[in-house]
Structure formats: C-alpha cells, structure tokens
Amino acid sequence: MTGRVALVTGVSRGVGIGAAVARALAPDHHRLLLSGLPGYDDAQPYGGDPRGVPDLLGELGDRADHLPVDLLAPAAPAALVTEAVRRHGRLDTVVAVHAYSTATPLGALDAAEIDRHLLVNVRATLLLAEAFAAAFSGGAGGRLVLFSSGQRLGPMSDELAYAASKAAVENLTTQLAPLLMPRGITVNCVNPGPTDTGYATPELHEAVARRFPGGRWGAPEAAARLVRFLCSPDADWITGQVVDSEGGFDRYG
Numbered sequence: 686m687t688g689r690v691a692l693v694t695g696v697s698r699g700v701g702i703g704a705a706v707a708r709a710l711a712p713d714h715h716r717l718l719l720s721g722l723p724g725y726d727d728a729q730p731y732g733g734d735p736r737g738v739p740d741l742l743g744e745l746g747d748r749a750d751h752l753p754v755d756l757l758a759p760a761a762p763a764a765l766v767t768e769a770v771r772r773h774g775r776l777d778t779v780v781a782v783h784a785y786s787t788a789t790p791l792g793a794l795d796a797a798e799i800d801r802h803l804l805v806n807v808r809a810t811l812l813l814a815e816a817f818a819a820a821f822s823g824g825a826g827g828r829l830v831l832f833s834s835g836q837r838l839g840p841m842s843d844e845l846a847y848a849a850s851k852a853a854v855e856n857l858t859t860q861l862a863p864l865l866m867p868r869g870i871t872v873n874c875v876n877p878g879p880t881d882t883g884y885a886t887p888e889l890h891e892a893v894a895r896r897f898p899g900g901r902w903g904a905p906e907a908a909a910r911l912v913r914f915l916c917s918p919d920a921d922w923i924t925g926q927v928v929d930s931e932g933g934f935d936r937y938g
Contacts, residue, residue: 689714690773691916692765694813695782695832696751697721699737700883702832703782705905707741707749709913710780716773717749720765721783722756731884756783756809757801766816778828778916779817781810789846799846806850807857814861818868827870828916831858835876835929839936855927862925871924873915877908878931898933907932 691710696703696719707719719741727733738751752768754761769776785805789798814829821827833855834841834848841848858874865872879893881902894901911930914920 688775689777689826690716690718690769690775691778691780692718692720692769692776692817693780693782694720694754694756694765695784696741697723697726697737698734698882699740700734700905701737701782702877702880702882702905702908704737704741705909706780706782706912707745709906709909710778710916711745711748713913713917714778715748717745718765718769718772719749719751720754721751722753724753725785729884756805759808759812762809762812763816766813766820770820775822776817776820777823777826778830779813780828780830780832780912780916781813782832783809784832784847784851786844786847788843790843791845794845799849802846802850803853806847807853810854811857814857814865814872818865818870821868821870823869825869826918826921827865827868828920829861829865829870829872830912830915831855831872831874833874833876833927835878835931837927838876838929858927859925866924871915871921873920873923873925874927875908875911875915876927876929876931877911878903878929878934880905880908896935896938898935901932903930903932903934 691714693707723733785802831854833851836848836852862872879902
C-alpha cells in the first residue's frame with residue numbers, strides 16, 4: 686500500500702463520516718486530498734463545524750490537503766481528480782461521501798431543489814467515477830467507494846429527492862463495476878444506516894435509537910472501518926456490491 690493516494694469527498698465536519706473515512710484511510714495511504722463544502726453544513730439546522738477541517742488536518746499532518754469544492758459545478762469532479770494527480774502524481778482510491786439532503790416532502794416539491802439533489806448526488810458522482818477511471822494508471826488496486834442510505838430498504842417520506850438520488854447511486858454501483866474492473870478498479874457502495882453525526886434533535890435521536898436492536902445509533906467510525914476494508918487488498922475480489930452495515934436497524938419498528 687506504500688505510496689497510495691486517496692481522494693475523499695464530503696469532508697467538512699469533524700464528527701462526519703467523511704472525516705472518519707479520512708482518518709481510517711490515513712494509515713494505508715501516503716497522501717490524501719480531502720474535499721467538502723463547509724458552507725453547506727453552516728446552512729443546515731444542525732449547524733457547521735468551523736474547527737472541523739483545521740483540526741482534522743492537524744491530526745493527519747502534512748500528508749493531507751483540503752479543497753472546498755462545490756460539486757454543483759459541472760467541472761468540479763474532474764478538477765478534483767486532476768488536482769489529486771497534479772499534487773501527488775497518482776490516484777488510487779476515491780471515496781465519494783458527499784451528499785446533498787434537504788426536506789422534500791410530497792406536496793411541497795420544488796423543481797430546482799430536486800435538481801440540486803440529482804446534480805450533487807448523482808451527476809457529480811458519475812463524473813467523479815469517469816474522471817478517476819481515465820486518470821487511474823495503476824493496473825490493479827484501484828478502489829471506488831460510493832455512499833447510499835439504504836433507500837431500497839424502506840421509505841424516506843420527507844426526503845423524496847434525496848431518496849431518489851441515493852437509489853440512483855446504488856444503481857451506479859451495479860453499472861460501473863463491470864466497466865471498471867477490467868481497468869483494475871473495484872466499485873462498491875456503503876449503506877451505513879442512521880449514523881450519529883450530530884444532526885438529530887434529542888427527540889429524533891431517542892426515537893431512532895429504539896429501532897436498533899443494540900439500542901444505539903451507528904458511529905461514523907463503523908462506516909469508516911468498512912470503507913478501509915473495501916479499499917484494502919483483502920477486498921480485491923469484491924465489486925458491484927451495496928453493503929448494508931446498519932446494526933440491524935428496523936425501518937418499520
């Protein structure tokens with residue numbers, strides 16, 4: 686694994702899955718390029734984390750850089766891949782943790798808001814995969830890991846646009862895997878289930894915790910450990926899979 690370079694999108698809050706993935710990949714990667722859009726989190730009800738990125742970079746040292754990139758921009762995904770290769774000479778691992786998610790219930794749907802979900806969650810992910818495939822020159826050992834939220838397993842009635850976009854990401858896993866395996870890149874998708882990243886109100890946190898047999902939410906580190914395995918040599922024969930790592934979460938309980 687010596688000399689490997691990773692790109693992780695969706696890194697902005699210190700308690701987020703993106704940050705946990707960056708920490709998990711650090712031991713196996715010589716360099717990391719992290720990307721996120723802190724302004725997006727600043728605008729959400731749970732609020733942003735001004736110290737999240739600086740503190741994470743402090744943990745990882747000079748092996749990691751961070752670029753705030755808006756994946757609504759059509760050229761942004763390819764630019765991230767190009768920058769990773771420009772800075773570090775190669776790119777071996779791409780983990781697309783980024784997500785756009787706002788309330789989109791039936792009866793209050795807005796066309797522009799639906800488009801934003803599809804552009805960030807689907808178009809940017811597909812363009813990121815294309816750019817990575819074109820730039821990868823390792824011959825073997827390439828890893829592309831996408832993120833879902835298990836939409837095929839049950840409804841998300843208040844987030845219809847998000848659910849539709851993430852279901853598309855799961856399908857992209859199926860579509861991309863046979864195209865990229867001959868190039869030496871595996872493609873898998875992680876569904877971590879409800880993950881405690883500080884966004885839930887106390888009432889929601891308690892209600893969701895009761896739906897887990899273990900009585901607690903998933904932790905970002907649990908998702909990150911799975912990503913690290915999927916990016917390791919031990920997972921070189923796993924591709925085209927959506928891995929549900931939900932701790933037995935009961936959507937209908």
